[in-house]
Amino acid sequence: MSSEEKISPEEFDKELESLLTGTPEKKPKNPKRKKIIIAATAIAIIGITGIKLLSGGKDMVPVVDTVTPTRKTIQNRLTVTGPISGTDSVDVVSNLHAEILEIPVKEGDKVTKGQPLAVLDDSDVKKEADIAKNNYDLAVTTCAEKDKEARNGYAKAIQDLNTAQANYDRTKALFDGGSVPKVDLETAENGLHDAERECDSYTIKNGSAVADDSYRLQIEKAKFDYEKAVEQLDNTILKAPIDGTVVRVNTKVGRFADKMENDAPLFVIENLDNLELEIKVSEYTIGKVAVGQEAEISADILNGETVHGEVTSISPTGEEKGGGSSERVIPTKIRVTDQDTKLIAGITARASIVLEESENALTVPVSAVMEKDGTNYVQEIGDGTVSWVPVDIGVEGDVEMEIIPAGGSFLDENSVLIAKPGEQYTEGMAVTASGKQGE
Known part of the structure; x- marks a missing residue:
């Protein structure tokens, strides 16, 4: 040039x-x-945003946005949605092929345990019960007769045994005296053995002869059939198995009780006095959830209000999250502890559970912390230069986190930190604070 x-x-x-x-x-x-x-x-x-060029021949000093830590109570919350339902829910079904004659309840009715829900045609069931009763009575009568026959037969067998024994003893004495031939002794001995076998053929219980066990088995079978028929007869009146509210009636008068579309129950009853929310908690978070933890429940129906709840159960097994994800989730139930809320069964609600909490914590935005080689740092500005300050992470919120100075370092509410730290700001590097607080 x-x-x-x-x-x-x-x-x-x-x-x-x-x-x-x-x-x-x-x-x-x-x-x-x-x-x-x-x-x-x-x-x-x-250049880097905020870089100030001091002169044509001088060094460039970066201008950075900054944040200052604040002390506050910080929480790590889990927020999950799920359906609201009654704490007790029962599907009422019937296996009777019987016509429904009457339905004395409707959806929304409160019922008590044992209250009739539907009356079925019981004519066929009554016939079956009558037949079963006759079969049972016949089995009992037959067994009693066989018991009597056994007692009489055994008594005669004992008499015959005594007679055969006496005959054998007399013949043996005569044979020993040479008065009768051996063939007479053998005949008497055979008669004694026949009498013993006859006695042994009887079943003896408590010192008395009874009928063969097959007759008692017949009684048991007939009794079972009869009790089942009586139960079926009782089931022709469908009754509420719990106290609660009828939330679904899926049938009508004139239909058969065992013929339901899509295997739907005849009635659904729920205990709506006590509501619960079922959520699915990620396997990565479930370790911080415990029975007894408080929950805050919100829903559109509450118009911005919240109600209190409590974790009541955590499933011992996980299940697939679905949607092609390999993550597992664990069903967890939260009972609504407030009374007379606007919540109703069948809607979706949100539960917020405090997993961790730290009071008087030194907090910064999540973006103000960087990680390098497994260590977390904030970048503090002092006397116009950058210092990398190692920190431990305490409670993490959605947008803020607790920082705990590590390695003997010190931070407080007066510390000035780079809002968005990065490796381009090296230890001891000169920077200028913009005066703008980072978000």
Whole structure:
């Protein structure tokens, strides 16, 4: 470059100042000057936001947004949605192929345990019960007769055994005296054995002969059939199994009780005096949830109000989250502890559970903390230079987190931190605070 084409530092500074202030001085056209201005513009565009160019030949000092820590109570909350339902819910069904003659309740009715919900045609069931009763009575009568026959037969067998024993003893004595041949003794002995076998053929219980066990089994079967028939007869009047509210009636008079579309229950009864919310908690969070924890419940129906709840149960097993995710979730129930709320069963509500809480915590926005090589840092500005301060993370909220100075460092509410730290701000680097607080 020739000497007449060079531009002095003073001219460079004037051109740069006029460029940055937006009021450039009008200068004679000079191709070289134009190139310098274009180059300066490029530097301003590609520089870090907030960079201040002090002079043409001096170092550039970054201007950074800052935050100051605040002390407050910070919470880590879990917020999950789920359906509201009664704490007790029962589907009422019937396996009787019987016509429904009467339905004395409607949806919304409160019922007590044992109250009739529907009356079925019991004519066929009554016939079956009568037949079962006759079969049971016949089995009992037959067994009694067989018991009597056994007692009489056993008594005669004992008499025959005594007679055979006496005959054998007499014949044996005569044979020993040489008065009767051996064949007579053998005949008497065979008669004794036959009498013993006859006695042994009887079933003896408590010292008395009874009928064969097959007759008692017949009684048991007939009794079971009869009791089942009586139960079916009782089931022709469908009754509420719990105290609660009829929330669904899925049938009508004239239909058969066992013929329901899509296997829907005849009635659904829920205990709406005590409501609960069922949520699905991620496997990564469930370790911080425990039975007895308080919950805050909100729903559109509450118009901005909230009600209190309490975690009452956590399933011992997880299930698939669905949607192609490999994450598992654990069903968890929260009981609504407030009474007379606007909540109703069947709607969706939101539960907020405080998982962790720290009072008087030193907090900063989440974006004010950076991680490098497994250590968390904030970048503090002191005397115009950057210091990397290691910190431990306490309770993490949605937008803020608790920081605990580590390694003997110190931070308080007067500390000035870079709002968005980064590795470009090295230890000891000079920076200028913009005066603007980062979000």
